[in-house]
Amino acid sequence: MAPRLSGFTRASSLGPITDFMDRQGGSAARVLRGVDLPFAVLEQPEIVIPLRAQFRFLESAAREIGDPHFGARLGQVVRMANLSAFGAWVCAAETLTQAMERGHAGLNTMLQTSTVLTLLRNGPKVRWFIEFVEPETDGRHHNELLGVAYQIDVVRTYAGRQWRPDVVLTALPRGSPRAELEEIFGTNISHGHPVPGIEFDAALLGRGLFRSADVPVRRSQAEPLVPGNGDTIGTIAAVADLALCEGYPRVDWVAAKLGTTRRSLQRHLREHGTSFNRIVEDALCKRAKDLLTQGTVPVTEIAFQLGYSDPAHFSRAFRRWTGVAPTAYRAA
Incomplete structure (x- = not known):
């Protein structure tokens, strides 16, 4: 059986990675050369790249600056509202529930394929998962923690910039060190889950937009659709x-x-x-x-x-x- 073709993501999902790497003493351009990706990835955020290529780019970037938690640290400077027209559309919803519904409905056609968002409710708590259905392993955990950071930023659009989830769930092996990740995310870390995600109070689901000058606003614009997994x-x-x-x-x-x-x-x-x-x-x-x-x-x-x-x-x-x-x- 022929291997399944890679999923896709927009280059914008890497956020302000050039400035971030410069501050960490690395070079995004050098990493791009190392993984054989065009420099346009940094200049044209609307273009799409194979998801497996993004995994490898993040892995190489982590090695470039010697940071085993590179994806998590990069995630602290990304903003969902700046994540292409898709992010602006999600963060323009009136409530958090509506924003999450938009995310689930539009993710695979507007931003990224081979990715599944799932919301599970258990009494007063909810867990919001992000799963990458992509066989690539190099750099997977960096991309997973970056994806979790985008989830956290969506909730902050409605709960305020200082909000933190109760727990960040990771797919890293159970027993992996937690202290550094807990410092980065500012909350509890739980390893060993099949799919990464966040846990938070279900009461936030009905919360409306948090009106603050700190919430970035990006004008929605037309973008070409991301090719579907079966296309x-x-x-x-x-x-x-x-x-x-x-x-x-x-x-x-x-x-x-x-x-x-x-x-x-x-x-x-x-x-x-x-x-x-x-x-x-x-x-x-x-x-x-x-x-x-x-x-x-x-x-x-x-x-x-x-x-x-x-x-x-x-x-x-x-x-x-x-x-x-x-x-x-x-x-x-």
Whole structure:
């Protein structure tokens, strides 16, 4: 059986990681080079990246600065309301219950796939879990603790910035040291759970927005949907589009980022009646249209950005895709 293709997340889920790493004496750009991800991950928060690639990026970042709790510490500076249009939408709900409902409903289409949110109520307490259905193991615990931090920030939008959960539940082995994590989160830590999450007072579920200047507000904006777990073509196309940030996409690079092989990837595409070249052509056409629509980047520079050594080759390709020259498309 072929391996399941990786889930996806937006680059925005890493929060202000560049500034955070600079303060810790590390370099996010150097880590990106080490895990073979384009620098655009830091500059374009709306783009999507394979979830397994984010796991590995966090693991490498932790090694870069020598912090075994890197994901938890990064989580202390993220804000849910700044987490793409999805985060702004969630934190605009009137009550915490409505915010959580929005999170459960929109997560897999607006922000991140292979991720499941679950709320369980037990008397006066509730547990809110976040599960990453992704086989990657390197960096998993960093991503889990980062996800928990986003959950905590959602509740703070309604309970106030000083709020802390009663317990942070982790999937780290039972018996793992707790003291440092308890200092980071400012609350009790319980290890050994199948799925990470937080426990808090159920009375907070009906709490309305906490009106404070400290709650960041981000204007909602349209963003492309994240490809679903079952969308094979959309998944491959998204990674090909990511590869375009650093030149013409290579099939081996795309396959590696999806956790599969070149042969399996090409078989997937044949089964869906297409090819890698067709996927790349579609991605090139979309990226070219986006750049031309901006109206500020010269056509020659667009050609070079898309991996063409000669602007004339780009112009011929664009005319083949659209029936018009790049300059005519921009003028229209």
